Amino acid sequence: MQIKLEEPNEKQMLFLKDKHKHVGFGGARGGGKSWAIRFKAVVLCLNHSGIKVMIVRKSYPELTENHIKPLKSMLFVGTPGSPAKYNDSKKEMTFLNGSSILFRYCDTEKDVDRYQGTEVDVLFLDEATQLSESQIKKIIACVRGVNEFPKRIYYTCNPSGQGMGYIKRIFIDRKYELGEYPDDYSFIQSLVTDNKALMKSNPDYIRQLEALPPKLRDAWLNGRWDVFEGAYFEEFRATPDPIECESAGITVEQALDEHRWTHVIKPFEIPVEWKIYRSYDWGYGKPFSCAWWAVDYEGCAYRILELYGCTSTPNEGVKWSNKEQFDRIQQIEREHRWLKEKKVRGVADPSIWDGSHGISAAEEADKHQLWFEPGINDRIPGWMQVRERLKFDENGKAMMYFFENCKAIIRTMPLMMFDEHIPEDLDSDLEDHAVDECRYFCMSRPLAPRIIKNKVKPEIDPLDQFNQNERFDRAIYRRT
Ligand SMILES: Nc1ncnc2c1ncn2[C@@H]1O[C@H](COP(=O)(O)OP(=O)(O)O)[C@@H](O)[C@H]1O
Ligand SMILES: [Mg+2]
Incomplete structure (x- = not known):
């Protein structure tokens, strides 16, 4: 042969x-x-x-x-x-x-x-x-x-x-x-x-690599070995990126109103038709984190509310038992105008079904008629989904936003660092409870990677009447 x-x-x-x-x-x-x-x-x-x-x-x-x-x-x-x-x-x-x-x-x-x-x-x-x-x-x-x-x-x-x-x-x-x-x-x-x-x-394979967040792209596409250091969520922006706003020709305030180049936005009333989700990370002797998400017709997710607290003897704040957590979650869903009378679908840290520390958190949740499905705990694909949602398209639009009242995620997301031993993972010794529960949520509604077109930077030509007029218009608009 x-x-x-x-x-x-x-x-x-x-x-x-x-x-x-x-x-x-x-x-x-x-x-x-x-x-x-x-x-x-x-x-x-x-x-x-x-x-x-x-x-x-x-x-x-x-x-x-x-x-x-x-x-x-x-x-x-x-x-x-x-x-x-x-x-x-x-x-x-x-x-x-x-x-x-x-x-x-x-x-x-x-x-x-x-x-x-x-x-x-x-x-x-x-x-x-x-x-x-x-x-x-x-x-x-x-x-x-x-x-x-x-x-x-x-x-x-x-x-x-x-x-x-x-x-x-x-x-x-x-x-x-x-x-x-x-x-x-x-x-x-x-x-x-x-x-x-x-x-x-x-030929699509290379495009998939090109669509990765910059550090992963440098590593997996360009073969760079020195990129995994510093902040994990490099794409996260708590306020509109002024350089991007400038190049898009808008003010930072406008960008905030239009939800562009930022992930943290002002709360707005949630249309009744939008679906509501709840994500939950349980912590034994560590903080727990619960968040509510509203999803619009395009699949864009808004973190509208959160509840975050300590489960062991805390240095700060109150210590929450499982029962107290679910009492409060139940109360929020019963009373909050965005949540009451809505069907809320839950996804949770799979460890809540673990009963080795006594009655499991899932059982306690059941007693409160709070249902969860187990989150998919594949960490790296999960982080890819979080980052896919954070990614801005060419107009500065993301697929995930945080209402400014969601203090835990806004505080902890920028603190996340790469893990020293598993480079594309994040260091799980950090305060990762809000981002973990965010990951379970993102994995429950995965997105296909979006290929963002390269922005064509407008060349500023002093003799270009159209651009000049546009700038002039905006100047008037700002003054009024
Ligand atoms: N010399 C080659 N001739 C034909 N096909 C190849 C050759 N080298 C690699 N391939 C194909 O390219 C694809 C990717 O190669 P693979 O060896 O799996 O890459 P890697 O292990 O580096 O991710 C596979 O489908 C493989 O069969
Ligand atoms: Mg291989």
Whole structure:
């Protein structure tokens, strides 16, 4: 049987030919990393009898989708004449010449124990930054043996995940510790733009990367490793951005009235037809946060009211028991003119169904006839949804606003910082209760990413009569 392999691109070729002991590849999304691993693993196995290769990915579903399935189809496994067989219980692909590829995952620290006793010649860590430094080091210990095959470790990576600090140190910063030899390490950067096959087959993929918030875009599209520091919600504005107002030719007051270039706005009366939602984050010994949202016909969300308080002995304010929280929430929904007689749909922190601290908060809520559905707790996709709603379109309009009476979110959102260990997550040691509950709400009504057109900056031409008149009109308007 003839196996026809696709052609590697230029960067993939560098990766395939690299002879260092530790080879890093990628550094961004969609750069053809998993493809390069599959190609290299197959070429090694077909050309060297008896070689042992292992491909590791964090989770089993990712391992299946990125490696097991594509390799089975690439090698026609299961059809007569195929050079390889696959044993599902051993998660091992064996070749007629005695070579083999082991497929392994490593979701938790405990999973590493299963690697003890495994010996391989070549190891591929696909998306190595998703593994922790200690997991990486323990798995690498499997690369040993007395045969003549060179021992190599290939890491594909992008700036994200808990192992980012380690991978950045060895491949990007090239700062080495005792026992690490600089000459053993090489890194080949590959961006989505280097993956010609993907650019051709799925040109939308790059547009999705371009639509990311600036820091994530810099990391995942441009392969920058140094962007995850400072404020997490860089797009959040408590007042209209004066520079944007100036370039849009409006005053800050106008922008505030028109809900442009700001997320904090003055309260207005909620039309009766708008739907109302409630989001809730429970805190055991930490603050709880409850918010009410009104959603307009276009799906834009307005945080109209909130209740925020402490659940343990507080340094400030009152301590709230579960019962007191739900008494108050119930009272607000019964009495507030925006909420009474409305059906309020609730979404909550999934931990409220946890009864290990006594009667669960969900049970207490039930007693108060306050219903919740469990929030989807996928943090990174959740933050992407929050940021998607915060994003301004070319006219300065967002998909989420906060009434100025919602003090907790306005105070805490700008304080959120990137997590040191999981770079695209936020640091959960901070006061994140209001943003957490905001995340559950956003995840319950997800938006497709909006591609914002680049603003065309008007050129100011002193002889342009139209612009001059417009400015003149506005000057009169302001004075009256
Ligand atoms: N040299 C190539 N020839 C054909 N298709 C390729 C090539 N390199 C990558 N691809 C395809 O491009 C897409 C993205 O590549 P992948 O390896 O999954 O990227 P990454 O792992 O870096 O996110 C996949 O569909 C893959 O099959
Ligand atoms: Mg991949």
